[in-house]
Amino acid sequence: MLLLGLKYALLLAITGCFLVPIHGSGSDTDQVLPHRIYRLLDRLSGGGRLSASSTFALLLSQFLIKQKLRYVAPTRYERQLYYHLLHRMEHIRRGSGLVSREHGVQGEILSIAFQANVLLLPPSLKLGELNANGEYEQLAEVYPKVVNEGQLNRTQSDLCLRDIVELKPPHCKLLSGECLELLASDAPAYGYQRTHQVLLLYVLEHQACAPHLSPPQVYELLAKSQCDEVEREQNAIRSLGLPVVYRDLYLEQATICGLFGYNEFVNWRNVMEIGSWLEGDSPKDMDVLADDGDSQHISDLALVFYTNALLLLH
Numbered sequence: 001m002l003l004l005g006l007k008y009a010l011l012l013a014i015t016g017c018f019l020v021p022i023h024g025s026g027s028d029t030d031q032v033l034p035h036r037i038y039r040l041l042d043r044l045s046g047g048g049r050l051s052a053s054s055t056f057a058l059l060l061s062q063f064l065i066k067q068k069l070r071y072v073a074p075t076r077y078e079r080q081l082y083y084h085l086l087h088r089m090e091h092i093r094r095g096s097g098l099v100s101r102e103h104g105v106q107g108e109i110l111s112i113a114f115q116a117n118v119l120l121l122p123p124s125l126k127l128g129e130l131n132a133n134g135e136y137e138q139l140a141e142v143y144p145k146v147v148n149e150g151q152l153n154r155t156q157s158d159l160c161l162r163d164i165v166e167l168k169p170p171h172c173k174l175l176s177g178e179c180l181e182l183l184a185s186d187a188p189a190y191g192y193q194r195t196h197q198v199l200l201l202y203v204l205e206h207q208a209c210a211p212h213l214s215p216p217q218v219y220e221l222l223a224k225s226q227c228d229e230v231e232r233e234q235n236a237i238r239s240l241g242l243p244v245v246y247r248d249l250y251l252e253q254a255t256i257c258g259l260f261g262y263n264e265f266v267n268w269r270n271v272m273e274i275g276s277w278l279e280g281d282s283p284k285d286m287d288v289l290a291d292d293g294d295s296q297h298i299s300d301l302a303l304v305f306y307t308n309a310l311l312l313l314h
């Protein structure tokens with residue numbers, strides 16, 4: 001613990017000059033998340049066109065901050081930090097050129113997601129609501145085999161997400177019924193197929209049309225039953241020793257179920273774990289990683305994970 005504290009104190013001392021001046025903030029641990037978020041933003045602002053995944057991560061992070069500001073009065077320190085983050089994120093997105101609908105399905109999604117017809121809901125950390133006793137040892141044995149099973153694959157997920165973000169009140173007509181059926185299905189799904197379902201559920205719950213389609217409790221019940229399954233998968237992955245090949249998936253699971261506020265996913269243990277993968281702690285390591293699409297995806301997820309953790313854990 002002492003070593004860890006020392007490491008962060010040093011990090012903050014070295015890189016403190018890149019941070020906004022912060023007045024009235026508390027201990028050093030208060031700075032861990034802002035510091036990591038700024039590092040990820042620095043990386044994204046390096047110029048060049050943003051990937052679809054980076055753009056989505058920025059849009060979602062901005063949405064989370066605005067939603068928090070709408071429901072919880074910030075302290076002076078928080079207000080300064082949140083508005084500064086929003087400003088940076090907006091600046092990075094605009095600097096990369098805004099995405100247009102001409103860029104295929106992903107362009108259609110990114111030109112509207114979290115920007116129109118959104119429904120803000122009060123954010124909250126949910127303690128111990130998930131099933132802590134899900135069987136995971138047998139799942140761990142077969143995990144490499146089942147991890148690719150189930151719906152929705154990437155193509156289905158993009159099409160469904162496009163349909164969801166394009167819903168418009170007052171008609172709220174969903175183009176294909178298949179999309180909703182897949183979200184509510186209790187057919188087995190694992191890995192990214194499952195996380196796609198949970199992400200779509202989150203986006204749908206925060207769509208202006210959500211109350212027309214189902215009562216709010218339905219979204220929460222579905223989220224709970226899906227994240228119960230995801231927790232089982234995370235326990236299986238942990239029991240395998242959290243191998244490097246599953247890091248991206250593990251972070252995607254933690255990020256997306258963390259959006260619903262479950263503390264089994266959004267907690268300091270995960271913040272520290274993920275930090276240890278990402279931050280080789282020297283700019284050189286970051287450059288090596290920057291060539292790698294997978295590492296960009298991990299950074300995009302981390303941006304959302306840290307932003308959500310900043311809003312829920314402080």
Ligand SMILES: *[C@@H]1O[C@H](CO)[C@@H](O)[C@H](O)[C@H]1NC(C)=O
Nearest residue numbers: 150151152153154155156157
């Ligand atoms: C995704 O799933 C659909 C429906 O099962 C299938 O038709 C399609 O080929 C799949 N796409 C990929 C890329 O696997």
